[in-house]
Amino acid sequence: xxxxxxxxxxxxxxxxxxxxxxxxxHVAAVHALAYRLLADRAExxxxxxxxxxxxxxxxxxxxxxxxxxxxxxxxxxxxxRNRSLDRLRRRARWRGDEDGLDTMVDQKPSAENxxxxxxxxxxxxxxxxxxxxxxxxxxxxxxxxxxxxxxVADALGISVDALESLLARxxxxxxxxxxxxxxxxx
Amino acid sequence: xxxxxxxxxxxxxIAAYGADxxxxxxxxxxxxxxxxxxxxxxxDPALEEAVALDTLLSTADVPPLSFEKMxxxxxxxxxxxxxxxxxxxxxQGPLWQPAGALTAALMFGAVLGLADPDTxxxxxxxxxxxxxxxxxxxxDLDFDPFGEDGL
Numbered sequence: 001x002x003x004x005x006x007x008x009x010x011x012x013x014x015x016x017x018x019x020x021x022x023x024x025x026h027v028a029a030v031h032a033l034a035y036r037l038l039a040d041r042a043e044x045x046x047x048x049x050x051x052x053x054x055x056x057x058x059x060x061x062x063x064x065x066x067x068x069x070x071x072x073x074x075x076x077x078x079x080x081r082n083r084s085l086d087r088l089r090r091r092a093r094w095r096g097d098e099d100g101l102d103t104m105v106d107q108k109p110s111a112e113n114x115x116x117x118x119x120x121x122x123x124x125x126x127x128x129x130x131x132x133x134x135x136x137x138x139x140x141x142x143x144x145x146x147x148x149x150x151x152v153a154d155a156l157g158i159s160v161d162a163l164e165s166l167l168a169r170x171x172x173x174x175x176x177x178x179x180x181x182x183x184x185x186x
Numbered sequence: 187x188x189x190x191x192x193x194x195x196x197x198x199x200i201a202a203y204g205a206d207x208x209x210x211x212x213x214x215x216x217x218x219x220x221x222x223x224x225x226x227x228x229x230d231p232a233l234e235e236a237v238a239l240d241t242l243l244s245t246a247d248v249p250p251l252s253f254e255k256m257x258x259x260x261x262x263x264x265x266x267x268x269x270x271x272x273x274x275x276x277x278q279g280p281l282w283q284p285a286g287a288l289t290a291a292l293m294f295g296a297v298l299g300l301a302d303p304d305t306x307x308x309x310x311x312x313x314x315x316x317x318x319x320x321x322x323x324x325x326d327l328d329f330d331p332f333g334e335d336g337l
Contacts, residue, residue: 019263031251049262125246143204148212165202167203179235
């Protein structure tokens, strides 16, 4: 299988098949990141489209940002993460109280309501989506993306201690919703 | 220099990052793992709950990209106009190929034009030159400049 280096080089030379190969290779991971951060399907799809458009522009020699030369996934995810955070920061509840237990957003069907016929994955996904934005972002970047704590804290503009506090609250909230249903969903 | 691992700090790591040491801070991982190994004889409810939650989190799925958006992305996945023009002008093949094709097309058009008496007369009137005409022998009416006898 051709590595990203070869595909990126071919795409920079105008090889249309390389563009499509890069898209197919990375679209799922970029979408998963955007969706977990935003918990909104339409916004996540817009971010995916913006991220790949940025890559195509960079490969076309737009100048800024410089295109990746070997790791397209990391480049795309960085763009997707930044654009997702920009959108989140514009939300009113991003600036509000992030204490999960008292102000947990519940715009999606609750785990209880969706439980009967929903698969475990959907129930867990719904519980994550219902977390306050900051907690969900912290959990997504540390747990699902396995980013370093300092890098996540910097991306959120908070200290590592504050990040750990967000993570602990997120996990506590999820535990209270999911572990209690463990027997019924497993 | 990092502080020695304590029970409180170990529990805080589990509470924030879960049971997988790979998610613990790089500079505390080794100390936390040593601390954990020393504790293995005793039950750790917090660790067990963290393992259970990590397992559940690993099942969280993501809905697929919509068909419409995937189609839009595929349409978008192509070199831009500037890249395509650059690729065209950086032709790496033999130069005689595009040049020869262009020349042949021009000559073919000129022959067709001059074979028409009206065209030849018009050219002569405009240029003042003696009228030039090209007579195409009947046998060559099927002449194909790009075929076996062509350029």
